[in-house]
Amino acid sequence: MQYMLLIYGDEKQRARVPESERNAVFQQYMDFTQGIVKSGHFRAGDALEPTASATTVRVKSGQAVTTDGPFAETKEQLGGYYLIEAKNLDEAVAIAARIPAARMGGSIEVRPVMPTPKVEK
Amino acid sequence: MPIAELYREQYGRILATLIRVLGDFDVAEEALQEAFAAALEQWPTQGTPASPAAWIVATARHKAVDRLRRRAWLHKRRDEIERHLQASAPEDDAPVPDDQLRLIFTCCHPALVVEAQVALTLRTLCGLSTEEIARAFLVPGPTMAQRLVRAKAKIRDAAIPYQVPPDRELGERLDAVMAVVYLVFNEGYSASFGSQVVRPPLCEQAIRLGRMLTELLPAQPECRALLALMLLHDARSSTRVDQNGDIVLLEDQDRASWNHAQIAEGAALVEAVLRAGPPGRYALEAAIAALHAQAPRAAATDWPQIAALYGLLVRVHPSPVVELNRAVAVAMADGLERGLAIIDQLDARGELASYHLLSVARAELLRRLARLEDAAAAYRRALGLVKNEVERRHLERRLSEIEG
Numbered sequence: 019m020q021y022m023l024l025i026y027g028d029e030k031q032r033a034r035v036p037e038s039e040r041n042a043v044f045q046q047y048m049d050f051t052q053g054i055v056k057s058g059h060f061r062a063g064d065a066l067e068p069t070a071s072a073t074t075v076r077v078k079s080g081q082a083v084t085t086d087g088p089f090a091e092t093k094e095q096l097g098g099y100y101l102i103e104a105k106n107l108d109e110a111v112a113i114a115a116r117i118p119a120a121r122m123g124g125s126i127e128v129r130p131v132m133p134t135p136k137v138e139k
Numbered sequence: 140m141p142i143a144e145l146y147r148e149q150y151g152r153i154l155a156t157l158i159r160v161l162g163d164f165d166v167a168e169e170a171l172q173e174a175f176a177a178a179l180e181q182w183p184t185q186g187t188p189a190s191p192a193a194w195i196v197a198t199a200r201h202k203a204v205d206r207l208r209r210r211a212w213l214h215k216r217r218d219e220i221e222r223h224l225q226a227s228a229p230e231d232d233a234p235v236p237d238d239q240l241r242l243i244f245t246c247c248h249p250a251l252v253v254e255a256q257v258a259l260t261l262r263t264l265c266g267l268s269t270e271e272i273a274r275a276f277l278v279p280g281p282t283m284a285q286r287l288v289r290a291k292a293k294i295r296d297a298a299i300p301y302q303v304p305p306d307r308e309l310g311e312r313l314d315a316v317m318a319v320v321y322l323v324f325n326e327g328y329s330a331s332f333g334s335q336v337v338r339p340p341l342c343e344q345a346i347r348l349g350r351m352l353t354e355l356l357p358a359q360p361e362c363r364a365l366l367a368l369m370l371l372h373d374a375r376s377s378t379r380v381d382q383n384g385d386i387v388l389l390e391d392q393d394r395a396s397w398n399h400a401q402i403a404e405g406a407a408l409v410e411a412v413l414r415a416g417p418p419g420r421y422a423l424e425a426a427i428a429a430l431h432a433q434a435p436r437a438a439a440t441d442w443p444q445i446a447a448l449y450g451l452l453v454r455v456h457p458s459p460v461v462e463l464n465r466a467v468a469v470a471m472a473d474g475l476e477r478g479l480a481i482i483d484q485l486d487a488r489g490e491l492a493s494y495h496l497l498s499v500a501r502a503e504l505l506r507r508l509a510r511l512e513d514a515a516a517a518y519r520r521a522l523g524l525v526k527n528e529v530e531r532r533h534l535e536r537r538l539s540e541i542e543g
Contacts, residue, residue, distance in 0.1 A: 019298045106300035107250055108308075130297045 020061060020131035021102050021110040025117060026094040027124030029068045046118040054102060059113055063100035094125060101131070142178050145191050150266030153195050155238035157203075158301060160196070162223035164263075164291045166203050173206075174199035200224070239264065240303050240355045243348070247316040248299045255290035256319050262287055264351070265344045275341050276326065313356070317365050317421065320348045324369050328376065329527075342373050360412045364421035367412065370405035371428035374398040386533040390437035402432045420456035423448050442472035459490045467500050479504045495524035499534065511541045 035043070047065075054060040069088040076083050088095065100117070104110040107128070114126040150171075157167040174195045188194040204224065207217055246259040261267045261275075273283035293299065304312040327341025349366035356362050378392040409425040412418065418426065427448050434440040449465035462485055470478020482501050491497040502517035518538040525531050 106298040107248075108300050108304075111250070128297075132296075 019104060019106065019110075021104055021107075022129045022131055023100040023102060023110070023114045023117065024096055024127040024129065025098040025100075025119045025124060026127065027097050027119050027122070028093065029095045029097060031123070032097070033068070043118055043122070050116055050118060051100075053116070054100070054113060059102045059104060059109075061101040061103055063098070065098040066096060068097075069095045097124075142175065142182060145178075145195070146175060147266065149192050149195075151242070151264035152239055153192055153199075154263055154266075155242040156196055156235070157199050158242060158263075159238050160200060160224065160227050161203055161220055162301070163220050164294060166206065166220060167199070168263075170199040170203040170206065171195070173202040177202075236355055237303060239351060241301050243316055243352075244303055244312060245294060245299055245301050247312075247319045248294075249312075249315055250297065250299055251290055251293060253319070253322070255286055255293075256315075257322055258283060258286050259290050260319055260348070261323065261344060264348065267344065271340075313359060313361070316352070317361065320345050320352070321365060321369075321421075323348070324372075328372055342369070342376065345369055346373060360415050361419045361421050363408050364412045364419065364425045367405040367408035368421050368425035368428055370401050370408070371425060371432050374401040374405065374432060380529070384529060385536075386529055389431065394435070397432065402429075405429060406433060418451070418455070420452065423452040423455060427452075440471070442468055446472040459485060459488070460494070460496075463491065463494075463497055463500060467504075470504055475504050475508050479508070493524055495521045495526075495530075498524065502537070506537075506541060515541055 051060065051063060072086075072088045074085045074087065074089050076085075097119070100113075102110065102113055104113060107130075110128050110130075114120065114128050117126055120126050154167060154171055157171055158164060161167045161170070177198055178191075178195060182188075203220075207220060243260065243264055246263060247256045251259070258272050258276075261272045262269065267275075269284050269287060270280050273280045276283070303309075323341050324345035327343075327345060346366070346369050349362070349369050352359075352362040353366050375389075375392065375397050377398070378394075378396050379387060381387050405425065406429045409422065409429050412422045413426060427445050430441050430445050430448075446465065446468035449461065449468050452461050453465055463482065466478045466481035466485065468478075469481060479501070482497065482504070485491060486497060486501070498517045498521035502514050502521060505511075505514035505517055515538060518534055518541075522531065522534050522538070525534060
């Protein structure tokens with residue numbers, strides 16, 4: 019079963035973290051990622067550029083309309099994700115709790131990936 | 140065993156086994172209904188089978204297989220259920236005690252909202268109908284049905300595991316289970332809203348769940364303490380309202396009408412738990428309830444001991460409501476002024492600003508201190524906050540007594 023772990027946090031606060039500390043956090047992410055690669059849970063994962071770089075697209079009357087910024091202004095922003103394989107929600111939650119952001123004031127949203135029906139030949 | 144009785148007594152046990160065998164709540168529930176319908180048809184003419192519960196499980200398993208063939212399922216889900224069915228031999232159909240434990244830990248999983256945990260527990264383990272649960276919590280039937288559908292969908296889609304948590308998580312997860320059981324009991328014992336104070340069916344179901352937990356987890360003293368607490372409270376429930384449905388305060392209740400056998404059972408359980416080791420939250424609350432229940436007269440209540448137990452409870456399970464209860468016990472043990480001072484400090488902190496029982500406690504102490512104007516003001520404040528109709532009538536009567 020696959021789960022998407024969406025990492026939310028206050029990016030303004032993150033921007034204020036001094037360089038030295040940022041390196042330590044980066045190292046924690048490296049360690050965490052290596053850990054779940056080794057245990058076979060890792061499928062994918064990335065950090066995202068801040069929402070200042072975001073563009074939102076909608077199609078209105080057949081025309082793509084783009085606006086600057088994220089889809090919604092929120093206190094916590096999506097800053098990265100992991101896609102993992104876990105046998106059930108308890109295992110997924112246990113892994114999510116190990117993501118460094120979770121103990122630095124951030125939140126991890128755990129979302130099961132919808133199973134898609136097999137295409138019949 | 141007649142079918143109706145089997146249904147009432149064994150529903151949760153059989154369903155728990157079926158969920159293990161089939162790996163799916165909905166399929167298990169539907170198959171169980173069909174199996175009971177088949178029993179109603181066949182048993183009267185062909186006789187009751189030697190092992191009725193096993194017959195129901197075996198029949199439900201066949202019904203589920205039929206259903207899977209007939210229905211156009213999402214393939215993945217059908218494959219999963221079929222894999223599950225193949226993995227377990229019919230010999231596994233015999234209910235094992237762990238089935239019910241697995242089921243209650245799934246129903247009370249922290250990833251579900253508490254309302255859904257409660258509804259799911261009553262529906263699956265207690266076999267209450269959706270309508271019965273809706274009535275007990277005064278919500279429309281369709282709302283309750285929706286709540287159950289959503290909870291079951293989340294269990295399936297998020298893959299909430301059907302298992303007893305490993306030892307290192309057991310304590311925390313058991314706390315959540317006990318909280319649900321106690322919530323069911325409390326909603327039955329002192330309804331937070333509506334026109335009745337006591338809703339006995341909920342108390343009965345909560346006690347049943349409590350007994351189940353103590354049987355399945357005999358090494359957990361807090362489970363026994365919770366059962367004791369519920370037994371002790373419930374033993375007094377018939378005297379808490381008079382024939383008009385009005386509240387009778389503890390000190391005015393007819394102690395001869397309490398269920399003394401149940402008090403003895405509860406008290407024996409608490410004593411055993413207290414002997415076993417340092418008391419937890421439920422053990423302390425049960426010990427307090429036992430002191431109240433065992434006092435031959437209201438005036439003979441051991442208030443100093445109760446105040447001391449509340450002092451421990453504040454440390455083990457800190458909450459402003461516990462502090463309020465401790466204040467009342469201190470007032471009775473060490474003097475009304477002492478208790479009132481604690482309540483006023485608590486009031487100043489503001490955490491209980493919307494909790495009517497703080498104002499009720501203040502009003503009672505002020506009345507006893509003959510500060511009638513202050514008491515009247517406190518009763519009025521309580522009346523502005525109370526939601527239960529019976530409690531409102533009681534407070535209005537108290538207010539008119541001191542104003543008259």
